[in-house]
Amino acid sequence: MNITKENVDALNAIVKVDIVADDYKEKVAKVLNDYRKTANIPGFRKGHVPMGMVRKQYGKAVMIDEVNKLLQESLNKFLVEEKLDILGNPLPKVNESFSWDAEQFSFEFELGLAPEFDVDLKSNKVKSYNIVATEELIEKELENIQTRYGKLITQEEAEEHSNVTGTFVNEEKEINKKSTFLVNDLKGKKNEKKLIGAKVGDVIELETKKLFEEDHKLQNVLGVSKEDAEDLDIKVTFTVEEISITEKAEFDQELFDKLFADGSVKTVTELKDKIKEDAEKQFQQQADQQLLNAVTESLVENTKFDLPKEFLQKWLQTAGEKQLTAEEAVSEYEKSEKGLRYQLIEGKIMKDNDIKIDYAELVDYAKGFIRSQMAQFGNANPEEKELDDIAGRILSNQEEARRLQEQLVSQKLVGFFKENIEFDTKEVSYEEFIKEVYNVDAKK
Structure with missing residues (x-):
């Protein structure tokens, strides 16, 4: 077997796989021999069917199956060994003269190659927000508490x-x-x-x-x-x-203890400090999401590179459950191109700056998420074993594990961006933030 790669240009390549009879004959013979041992054919005892009959009945189908297995294994191994960074999957090229009646075969695959580029973080000027809890918001929450417990x-x-x-x-x-x-x-x-x-x-x-x-x-x-x-x-x-x-309820120790069972609040001033702290912690999550969105937009806009556009459009025609027309694939590519560009930029940033996530980190992140959820239902101090068991069940679900991993990656990237990008930071109230970023009146 021989595998070669020919670069068409910087973003496209052709891989050719040549397979000869010696590459698959032994495997085909073994499979046919196993068939012979188990085949039930009228007129012959089990295990005594003539090999010629087995080969005539099953030989071609077995050969095709084994060649396809060998082709897939060898192609995957080649891509790994050559460290080829490809987009999508290899696309087989149609060969009109191909025949399974031959003893040796030649297959060709089109590859879409990931572009090489650099990310200049310093060129990105992005606005970030420091959302503060205003006195008006704190007073309103005090009133809500009095009403809620009234x-x-x-x-x-x-x-x-x-x-x-x-x-x-x-x-x-x-x-x-x-x-x-x-x-x-x-x-x-x-x-x-x-x-x-x-x-x-x-x-x-x-x-x-x-x-x-x-x-x-x-x-x-x-x-x-x-x-x-x-x-x-x-x-x-x-x-x-x-x-x-x-x-309305009176602000006394009985009410403070209902709100904070640990006895950490003894005065209205301390309660206001807690409200401010909790509110700004929640605001920070929204500010971080806005920051990540703004950095994403800026990086995609300012990081220039070409993509193997025609290859990707062709690949999209057969990538999903439903086959797309050429026109549908073009439309799908246009919708997904921006996301693909950011995926490549994100991968480049993580690789160049050694930003990684191991399983232990993912477990700790999942446990933190579970702990905060349980606290909302009154269980502020769950046992470690209980957290481990719940985290294990959640992470055994691939979709949930991927969602948590994406959240953890985003969290790490936000931390990285805060250290490496110069932001134009603006201090705003929550209402000002919502109106400025989303053009929505938060009071409505």
Whole structure:
């Protein structure tokens, strides 16, 4: 057997595999001999079927199977030994004169080669954000805590700060939804006046257009989709069923211990510090994701290299479960090219800077993820063996293991980028961050 490679250009190559009879005859003979021992053919005792008959019946199929096995093994071994960095998979070239009746065969494969390039981190000017918890946000969370741990007191009549429970109905739109909301969540004094003074059993007609201060509230109370809620302009009846007001909880040691069982909070000032710390920890995760997205965009834009475009489009036609037309493959390539470029850039950065992940690191990362999940359900100190067992089960699932590995890689890359890229850092509130990065009003 002989394998040779010919470079077409820097990004494309042809590998030729020549296989002669001596390469496969011995394996074919062994398989046929095993067939002979087990074949059940009328008129012959088991194990005494003439080899000529076995060869005539099975010989060609066995030969084809063994040649294909040998071809695949030898091609894979060649790619590894030659350290060829290929994109996609080798594509067999069609040979119109090929025949399985010959004793020696020649196969050719097209290869798409990964480009060689350098990554200049210094040329990337990227904006990063330091998201701070504002005093307004902290005060709002203090109020939420007091409300959450407060006591509901039943009322005879609704007031501005009352909780009102009732059923919204509109037969034409098939709306029949029981909901609870605050009277002062309503938008405009006109709507508030309709509820203030209302009693249990009262039926009030309301217009849905601009009914609530927050846009998403209408969607929730009526049980309609976001799209329907956006332009909904109908009349609904609201039947009052319950009225109450929340007596806010006092900030005392009993409440602090409910929030932090370890006794770490003893004053409102310490509680505010905890709220700020926890909020900014969550904000940091979003800021890091934005940073990674921004660096990705910048690297793809500023790292120039060519790809074996025609080869990849041809490969995409047969790479998936469903075969694509040439036009579909071109479209798929255009959609995936940016992602492929970043994969190559990411791989180059990790290789050049010895950024690696071993299994022990992945287990520790999985355990940290599990620990934080368990803490949310009140188990702040799980046993190590329990964490090991859960991590083992999660990582035995290939899809979950890949997801966690991607998260860990992203975490390492963010740390690397922070050390090696010069950022234009801007300090913002969470609302400013959401509006600037995603062009969305966080208060809605």
